[in-house]
Amino acid sequence: MSKKALFDKVWDSHVVSSIENGPQILYIDQHLIHEVTSPQAFNELERRGIPIFRPDQIVATADHNTPTLNQDQPIKDALSRKQLEQLSQNCEKNNITLYELGHKYNGIVHVMAPELGITQPGITMVCGDSHTSTHGAFGAIAFGIGTSQVAQVFASQCLLLKKPKSLRVTVNGTLKKGVLPKDVILYIISKLGTNSGTGYFCEYAGSVFENMSMEGRMTVCNMSIEMGARGGMIAPDQTTFDYIKEREFAPKGKAFEEKVAYWKTLPTDEGAIFDKEYVFDADDIEPMITYGTNPGMGIKITEAIPEEDTLSFNKSLQYMNFSAGERLIDKPINYVFIGSCTNSRIEDFRVAASFIKGKQKAENVTAWLVPGSKQVEAQIIKEGLKDIFDEAGFQLRQPGCSACLAMNEDKIPQGEYCVSTSNRNFEGRQGQGSRTILASPLVAAATAVEGKIVDITEHLN
């Protein structure tokens, strides 16, 4: 028997058929939808008179557009409101489960689905959102699709695709104190660049990922798209099984045991061949931040911005108002955002709270803490973290994508810097003219307390 990688095992078991010299028909087990990228797909099907093929394999949530304050009141923005209404109507008409705004299971699509046990090892999963790669943390093949493809899955529960190539990133060793999963992925992207993964599915392997929590694994897989890869994957293990067990949609009892037995067959066989391999050492990874306008422009927090004389590099620094050779330590920062599908899970808020406890937010800083889901929000309150945040002057808001893409009112003003736990530092991503510095929740919390970027390693006891 040939040696197979995790990715191959899952992909190959989902191929319905292959077109000669063309793509394959890939079966999709789970389809997640949200308000922004689904309406045109529903319209398309309606226009062509095609019914939704498998409505019970679709789960919907409202997240991109939703306000993070006063969610119980009608939405002020007429266009946003219309988008949400349309989602509700479409779901109702087509018998699709929807966790709408205010529902106890509502949240960012990539936070709520794993939390409910919808995300499981060995399945294929898609969503009209590039950060669907997040779900690969469970050993699923999960990737973002465009709206035409959303319509295809609606119509047939399948997609026409060419099998991507495989890539493995191995990180061995033990992470240093203060180095979080976010730093690991920012480090990898800073080394590999933003298009090294294009055309590939990436498996993360090695002791660093084996020892990571599911939350951390999701943070890593989430940003696979930021190096161009369609998805990321981590082999399922006991950590995965323990996370899934007893969740709402998880198989129960004997059915669960049977699944686990199957899931245990999925990890990459020893000796399997990848199209590309990279190996890093945990010892080289330190807390990271970005200085430019793509996620590959990352440095160790204590490092100086590198010199590079290209058009796009200079354009990027000009936008950020930074110069080559400059250090960002002590740079005053007025906005801090802890949230987004990268870092809005309970563990992220625990990390932030453990640093913030007993301290005060700096006067100059506006700090938004936006949980990824209603369940995370409830947990924050239950664990008493909210009290810590309140006492320190932080604002805990209601769940949603929020300032990650600033489609709602949560926008960073023109010209302001924001230290953000989200995944993209593109020009204007967090609001027109805003300047995003990506970092871990720990670095973000420290920035909010100090009012400037600090060397986090000096602030850990």
Add this chain to the structure above:
Amino acid sequence: MEKFTTLISTAVPLNIENVDTDQIIPARFLKATDKKGFGDNLFRDWRFNKDGSENKDFNLNKAQYTGSILVAGDNFGCGSSREHAAWAIAGYGFKVVVSSFFADIFKGNALNNGLLPVQVSEGFLNDLMTIIESNPSSKIEVDLSNQTISVLDSELSESFEIDAYKKTCLINGYDDIDYLINNKELIEAFEAQKTY
């Protein structure tokens, strides 16, 4: 979907690398529930100044640059999966985007909307950029059947790759949904005997 075979047109150069989907169509314009009108906001924050006036320095606003071919720097379309980016480019009137590298999802989205992504070598892209910038009225021919892109009245020509299945779709103007629906029996049979 509109059929695509051959296109002869002038081109607009956009000599910027890593053009991401947030630049192509900023998120605040994603609230529409149909596909129309996105062209008006293509490259919104580059095309317009803060006061809403046109940014005269941006190539799309320069009178000398016209046509339905956009020639862009490396790694075009990176970032989000929003198909609104392809709708915006097509809606503005482009039929072809040329670059030395396209992000995966963008490429697929473009093809699904009859917008042809033509991936060329870095050398060809540089030469093409120079020719258009020095002579904006240069005509470029994109021949899908023969998979070639050439600058008319010049030596500059290169062949490009395209998935055979996608090529057939574009030339005939049909899409993946048609294909999948015709295979429903296969799909149902697969569901009945899934092995996982």
